[in-house]
Amino acid sequence: MRTFISATEDASIYQRYPSSNTGLDEILEIGKLKKSTDMDVMYASSSVRSLLNFDIPSNQQYPTNSVYLLNLRIATAKHVNRYQTIEVYPVSRSWVEGSGYFYQDVRNVNDGIAWNTAAKHVSWSNAGGDIALTPSASYTLSKMPLEDIKINVTNLISPVVSGSTQIPWNGLLLKFPDADEGDSTNVGNIKVFSSNTHTVFAPKLEILWKNQTFITGSLKPLPSSTVSIIPKNIKESYTLGEIDKVYLVVRELYPDKRFDAVQRYRTTYYLPSSSYFRIKDVISNVVLFDFDDYSLINCDLSGSYISLDTTGLDVDRYYSIDLKVKRGDQTSFPEFNYMFKVDRNG
DSSP states (O other): EEEEEEEEEEEEETBBBTTOOTTSSSSEEEOOOOOOTTTTGGGOOOEEEEEEEEEEOSSSOOEEEEEEEEEEOOOESSOOOTTEEEEEEEBSSOOOOOOOSSSSSBBBSSOOOOSEETEEEEEESSTOOBBBBBBBBEEEEEESSOOOOOEEOOOHHHHHTTTOSOOOOOOOEEEEEEETOTTTTOOOEEEEEEETTSSOOEEEEEOOOOOOOBOOTOEEEEOOOOOEEEEEEEESETTOOEEEEEEEEESSOOOOOSSHHHHHTTTOOESSEEEEEEEEETTTTTEEEOTTTTBBOOEEEEEEEEEEOOOOTTTTTEEEEEEEETTTEEEEOOOOOEEEEEEEEE
């Protein structure tokens, strides 16, 4: 299973603009950004960091073996060194997003975080944000061209969900390592979409856990012949947060001819345990649920089914479903042209 949590607040803070709040910008930045009038040597004091917060459930809502991934979609990236590391730390004190802009419509306000302040008239104990050094996470940008960022933050989030940590939850801070921030030759800058973006690329915390149910009873395994797969009860639209079992009718495409036409299609088959589903945004082609062990197709006495959780999907969007079936050494992608929409109120 997998679900997504959207960021509740986020903003970038700039060392060269220590009083500027950017709470409503559509962009978050990590790396370096100097003033246009600065010499290159000023890159050693031109760090940019980003903070993000999520409403993390602390009532053991998710299994203890859940994996937590921070998903960030890159807007642009310039002069980024190969194998550049991004570090992630828990923020150790509360902060306020604010209502300023840096790029969209320059508006300098003091009602939220900046390099020097955590909120209006409230200074950080340490300029650039107060953080707990442990636990931490990191991500290395190893592929060129750069791919969207997906950081495993399980060791930071899991203690919050389980209630085993004594550190109050105040979100995450992303930055370059100290050595890179102090290096005047490191001029890398990464821009990702913020929660204020008007695209579908807002930051998301992805939560994954394995929970496949596989009970076949008297159902029959797939025959060697070609089969057709159609959803029995998929809806045209779902209300945001709705969870449904979408049963799959699996039949032989060309069954043996019999006198009883109904009997020819009466046998119910189940898909192998190594069968998967994928969900994509139809317009943007962004994959939300990929073919992996967290998107396995289930089975009970009524047949194979997809556990469809719309909790973290965007509203007023159409999504397509694809299938992947592995039988021994053979892998197939059955034709399955079905879509659904997610509505806010059904």
